[in-house]
Amino acid sequence: MTKAKVFITTAIDYTNDVIHIGHAYEKIVADAIARFYRLKLGTDKVLFTVGTDEHGTTNEKAAQRHNTPVAEYVKDISLKDKAQLDSLNISYNRFIKTTDSDHKKIAAEFFKKAYDAGDVYKAAYKGLYCEGCESYKTLSELNANGQCPNHTTRQIQTVEEENYFFKWAKYTPFLKNLITSDTLRITPEGKKREMLAFIDQGITDIPITRPKYKVAWGIECPVDPEQVIYVWFDALINYYTEGSQKGFWDESTHIIHVVGKDIARWHTLLWPAMLKSAGLKLPNEVVVHSFISLNGEKISKSKGNVILPSNLVAKYGADAVRYYMLTHGPVVDDSDISIKAFEEVYNADLANGLGNVVARVAKLCEKWQIGLASKPQVGWAADWAKPLLNDLRTDQTIANIWEHIKELDKHINQNEPWKITEQAKANTILDHEAAEVLAIALKLEPFMPQTSQKIQSQFLQAKISAQGGLFPRLSS
Numbered sequence: 001m002t003k004a005k006v007f008i009t010t011a012i013d014y015t016n017d018v019i020h021i022g023h024a025y026e027k028i029v030a031d032a033i034a035r036f037y038r039l040k041l042g043t044d045k046v047l048f049t050v051g052t053d054e055h056g057t058t059n060e061k062a063a064q065r066h067n068t069p070v071a072e073y074v075k076d077i078s079l080k081d082k083a084q085l086d087s088l089n090i091s092y093n094r095f096i097k098t099t100d101s102d103h104k105k106i107a108a109e110f111f112k113k114a115y116d117a118g119d120v121y122k123a124a125y126k127g128l129y130c131e132g133c134e135s136y137k138t139l140s141e142l143n144a145n146g147q148c149p150n151h152t153t154r155q156i157q158t159v160e161e162e163n164y165f166f167k168w169a170k171y172t173p174f175l176k177n178l179i180t181s182d183t184l185r186i187t188p189e190g191k192k193r194e195m196l197a198f199i200d201q202g203i204t205d206i207p208i209t210r211p212k213y214k215v216a217w218g219i220e221c222p223v224d225p226e227q228v229i230y231v232w233f234d235a236l237i238n239y240y241t242e243g244s245q246k247g248f249w250d251e252s253t254h255i256i257h258v259v260g261k262d263i264a265r266w267h268t269l270l271w272p273a274m275l276k277s278a279g280l281k282l283p284n285e286v287v288v289h290s291f292i293s294l295n296g297e298k299i300s301k302s303k304g305n306v307i308l309p310s311n312l313v314a315k316y317g318a319d320a321v322r323y324y325m326l327t328h329g330p331v332v333d334d335s336d337i338s339i340k341a342f343e344e345v346y347n348a349d350l351a352n353g354l355g356n357v358v359a360r361v362a363k364l365c366e367k368w369q370i371g372l373a374s375k376p377q378v379g380w381a382a383d384w385a386k387p388l389l390n391d392l393r394t395d396q397t398i399a400n401i402w403e404h405i406k407e408l409d410k411h412i413n414q415n416e417p418w419k420i421t422e423q424a425k426a427n428t429i430l431d432h433e434a435a436e437v438l439a440i441a442l443k444l445e446p447f448m449p450q451t452s453q454k455i456q457s458q459f460l461q462a463k464i465s466a467q468g469g470l471f472p473r474l475s476s
Contacts, residue, residue: 003284005045006037007248009239011259011267012051012096015077016062019084021337022292022299024309025329028322029289030258031090032394035446040380047248050085051096051238052078056231060217070217074099087310089318089449093246096238098219103241107229108222110237111208113278115223119167122224125207126160161214163207164227171273172203178272184282186268187391188332191261191288195268203269208233236271240280255283256392264288287392290330295338312342319448320346320471326394326447343474350471353402354440357409358455358470361433364417365464368426372459376435378442385443394447401443408436434459 010030013019027050034048053059054074063073074097082095096103114120130148143149148156176199178184179192186192209227210218218228239257243249259267268286275282291298294305312321324342327349329335365371381389384404387396412433420426441455451470458467 003252003254004041005047005248005253006034006041007047007049007239007243007253007255008034008037009048009255009257010050011263012053012098012235012238013081014056014058015052015054015074015081016058018077018080018308020299021294021307021309021312021325024084024088025292025325026258026260026289027085027090028088028325029287029329029394030256031088031092032322032326032446033256033258033388033392035091035449036380036385036388039445047243047246048092049094049096049239049242050090050092051094052081052098053231053235053238054078054097054099055218055228055234057215057217060215071099084309087313087318088322091449094242096242098234098238100241102245103238104219106241106244107219107234107237110240110274110278111229111233112222114166114274115164117277117279119170119277120164120208120223121167122162122164124161125163125165127158129157129159130154161211163211163230164209164221164224165205166208166233166270166274166277168206168270168273169203171276172199174276175199175203175269175273178282179268184268184272185285186264187285187287190332191264194261195264198265198269206270232266232270233274236266236274239283240275249281251281253281254285255281256285256287257283258287258289261288261290285392290332290334292330293334293336296336316342316346317450317471319451320350323350323398323448327398329395331393331395346471347474349402351469351473354405354451355469355471357405357412358437358458359466360412361408361430361437362458362464363466364426365430365434365459366466368420368423368430369463370427370430370434371462371464372431372434372438373462375442375456375460376439378439398447401440401447404436404440404443408433408440411436434464 008030010026013023030048034046038046052074059074060070063070066073078097085092085095111120148154176196179186179196186195208230209221209224210230212226212228215228218231219234221227221229240249243253243255249255257267264286272282293299294307297303297305299305309321324345328337328341328345379385384400385397387393387400415429417426417429417433420429437455438459441452441459445452454470458464
């Protein structure tokens with residue numbers, strides 16, 4: 001990545017209910033990437049957005065079930081979602097909502113650009129629709145029971161209506177070249193192959209409006225007041241809404257979208273076609289993650305199989321949750337989490353690993369009155385950071401940091417500083433070990449910001465002092 005600026009986005013979540021730990025995963029990943037690039041490039045060179053998709057049938061029906069006006073309902077859920085992300089220290093620059101006035105204006109203007117380019121036409125539509133996905137379906141996309149695999153508790157709707165269509169099929173050759181050439185880089189590689197397979201199955205034109213008499217809750221179509229803009233066409237434009245207004249939608253900006261595999265096609269196939277139609281810059285990378293299950297089952301509120309991020313944070317702390325998700329999340333394949341597994345990792349890696357090393361060095365430094373006056377250079381383009389720089393792999397980058405911790409632990413055990421009896425030797429060994437602790441803390445800053453700051457505050461002192469444990473060991 002050689003561009004001067006970086007713009008990182010995550011999917012914006014439906015406001016039919018409060019987000020859970022599965023939704024939060026990609027926000028933690030994107031936040032780590034954003035924090036890393038702020039340290040590498042400078043705070044003013046990085047823009048990072050999250051948010052909510054407040055329009056569409058799913059949100060409207062959720063409000064009706066709660067007997068609440070839809071505008072009031074989605075506003076409440078957005079506030080609750082924001083609180084969940086804040087509990088995890090997600091350092092977004094903007095929490096955008098599709099009901100924001102600037103977004104509604106820009107989405108309508110974007111639609112008009114595609115219309116004026118000759119890529120939008122009116123026609124009758126008859127087909128299948130999943131309200132959970134807010135997307136049109138073909139029979140091949142349904143399971144053996146005729147259900148959407150991602151929303152098996154919902155009935156597939158048969159829709160017959162007049163809509164405005166986007167000439168998606170027209171962009172098939174463009175999209176295939178875009179992806180095969182890695183002009184739009186899709187990672188992991190398997191997700192790239194899946195998108196190319198979808199192209200080979202045949203892209204067809206897609207409705208991008210719904211009649212107001214069926215879906216009243218949406219942005220009015222700028223060329224027909226009896227229609228509203230289809231929720232996915234509307235939602236994708238949120239990235240451009242913020243990026244274009246902040247100077248982060250130009251050729252000097254590297255644009256990264258972090259999304260789940262269920263919405264990969266909209267971000268890798270529909271969104272680039274929309275931007276091409278409107279004559280606008282394309283994103284550079286789409287990072288596609290897999291799904292999280294809980295205790296071996298799909299996360300489901302109706303089954304009570306849900307964990308809110310704030311609940312985990314309240315018990316274990318934000319950085320423990322961030323560490324677990326970044327190192328054991330569904331980077332390539334689906335992953336399962338459980339409290340038992342979480343606590344095993346917490347004790348092994350955080351209490352016995354990082355926390356123990358920091359405590360040992362701090363105690364010895366206090367005994368010999370060792371201190372540090374400046375920060376070491378860790379090198380944001382050094383080998384330890386290459387997995388993130390080259391492939392946006394936060395998990396592998398953290399693994400490299402943990403190798404650093406193991407090397408320091410080995411150095412402590414080999415030099416046995418607790419046996420030292422001379423100040424000069426204590427200075428030599430402990431100056432080195434304290435500096436290594438501080439270097440580890442600096443590397444951790446994008447991933448575990450609170451822990452990083454605690455260690456820095458503790459070790460950047462004229463005399464380092466022992467303090468309470470960073471991660472108290474959990475009893476079984």
